[in-house]
Amino acid sequence: MSQVQPRTRVTPPPHRPAAGTARPKGSGPMLAGAARRAWPALALYALVRTVGVLVVLPHTDRSVLQVLASRFDTTWYLLIAEEGYPATCPVQGELCRYAFFPLYPTLIRTVTALTPLSAQWAAWLIAVTASLAAAWGVYAVVERVAGRRAGIVSVVLWGLVPHAVVESMAYTEALFTAFSAWALYAVLTRRWITAGVLAVLAGLTRPPGAAVAATVALCALWALWSARRPAGPQEQRPDGPGPDGRGPRQVARLVTAVVLAPLGWLSWFGWVGYRAGRWDGYLRVQERWGTSFDGGRFTLHRVTQVFTQQTVFLDSVVIAATLTMAVVLLVVCHLQRLPAPLLIHATLIVLITVGCAGYFHSKARFLIPAFVLLIPLAKPLARARPAVVCTLLTGAALISNAYGIYLLTVSDHSP
Template sequence: MAQLPTRNTPDARGTAPSRRSPGGAARPGAAARITAAARRAWPALAAYAVARALGVAVILANSPKGLLDVLASRWDSAWYVLIAEEGYPATCARQGELCRYAFLPLYPTLIRGAAAVLPLSARAAAWVIAVLASVMAAWGVYAVAERVAGRRTAVIAVVMWGIVPHAVVQSMAYTETLFTALAAWALYAVLTRRWITAAVLAVFAGLTRPTGVAVVVMVVACALWELRPGPGREERPVARLLTAAAVAPLGWCCWFAWVALRAGHWDGYLRVQRRWGTTFDGGAYTLRHLAAVFGQRAISLDKAVIAATIGASVVLLVVCVLQRRPAPLLVYAVSMLVITLGTTGYFNSKARFLLTDFVLLLPLAAPLARARPAIAWTVLAGAALMSSGYGSYLLTVSNHSP
């Protein structure tokens, strides 16, 4: 694992953060730094908002249903809203007792809280939270990409994240945007050596999706790596590193323990997931379905896109490794890909799960950022139109949940 940059390492803009300016003035406070960061990120966030607004507009233009009926009332969205309204105790016809415990608690808790203090239904609150989280996620993607690849690449990466084939999920009442926001800012915290912040974000990520394990692994692995002995490492923040490594797993582990207590079995959560058809088999399930897709004479559009997304993700991960991307990004990207492709379950969800592995977009964003602006934005505009059309297909034509 490559050594993490220190606080005095020049960032992507070539300036080294310091606590005092050359004239001796104190470094700006947190509010000033956040404001400055927002000013740098606003072009990316504005372009992202336009891309997602286009996607939603195309969906609504092709659906007789209203916005919330299309984006906040179907598939997993309905489960999260139901949990927010009724809680977890319930029995399902297929999955049996404790079936709702497969859905982690942070998102439904936020929905319930927002619906309680705002004049919103639980369904509307779920969608508003997901949309706000998508903005924070896009900002987090920008912050990470700017740190490691520069501002222009960061802008392109954010737009690309907003127009990937399954980007429609970023406008639905799903947990992908909330999780991506937590993961991206946790990565940024590790890159800037804010270990306690990274650990707290990992806790919340572990309470959002099962793939929160990837964020936990990233934080713990990087913290422990920093603790390794070596020359010139006497000033390591040992206490903060140990605290981060100990705190980061608490969210996921506490939920695992709570479900075990409710189920009366130490592996209660794993049993609940098995009832939903989800286990870890090392990728055999994914390979079987890929072989079935490519072995058919007639392939549905969604299956073809999912298979292409999986193949592209593997290739892009290899490119990231060959390009020697920073260690935290590689640990997170590898962990996400292993979890996503190594588990059984609903094959159509694989591409949706990979939405959160935004690190894989960097090898595509970097060369596009070096192209002429007219060429880059023409390519992105065309991709946005195709993504919007495909998103409309997923929600208005396809019979499968994304």
């Protein structure tokens, strides 16, 4: 009679989610832990942007504030912060200042009221602080979907894009990117109320706030729709806005996010319409500034001119190349099947930038919030050897800094 050997219980190894998968609800890191992981990215970002500012100063006799906080669009935000919106412009006519969204000048006015800082200093410090918050948000999003090294590389790349000097100016791009990035992170982690509130703030900062609102609302609606289906083993979506609960509280959060997300942008659109005495008042104001939506005909015409004319300016070449690369990278993002919230946001930002007529010299700046487009570049760099990464990023820094000098000391256009 043979003796039956007792079976040995085999304990499976603990599951370790791959880069980009969502952690179970409630096990996310605390803010301090997130800051510890992000500090190398923030330190490198601060370094590249500090160098980007310092290399400009020897090429001009102006002070830091005169270079970064008193020119181009900044003057309009300062005027609004100090005088308010009612005004008449020689070219754009009445309501001209209403083309600029209210959150940034409101922050400037608040800081000057609470501190002894001048409006220029307040505007610049808000923008610099927002750029660090944006860099942290970029890292948080990319780390979640592509890993820590890709997150660090993405932040550095974001600080070295052709128009990165704008991130250090008293402009709204950094503030808007901060709201956008953290709204995307909130969607990825299913913090729907937070996502809705951030979408409201983005909608009060810049016109493309409509893209952030649409991203949050569409993802929340999809999660609501998914919640109607029978539960199954594949219900959890680690990379998308799928439901993480079917109770009334979760449904209430999703509905609240859908309702909240567009309120910021719609409230400003409605207020300008009220002031203009017509529902499309905001669109009329933008038309007086030379901006309208033509589906991309203007942009295609200008890009074609750059590649066909014999004499062109450097900024036109860089902008045309940036727009072309943005479209290519957007296609790559879709081919790599990045999470749906990131694809929606990037697609809408590119569509708004390419589809609007006017201000060709600013279109590369308008793409700064589309940091998602950098992920296909960050992924292979994150896997490369450190020497290769350092060489490529150093070369990118030299080019970015040289172009930043050109934008602020040679070009006559707003960057």
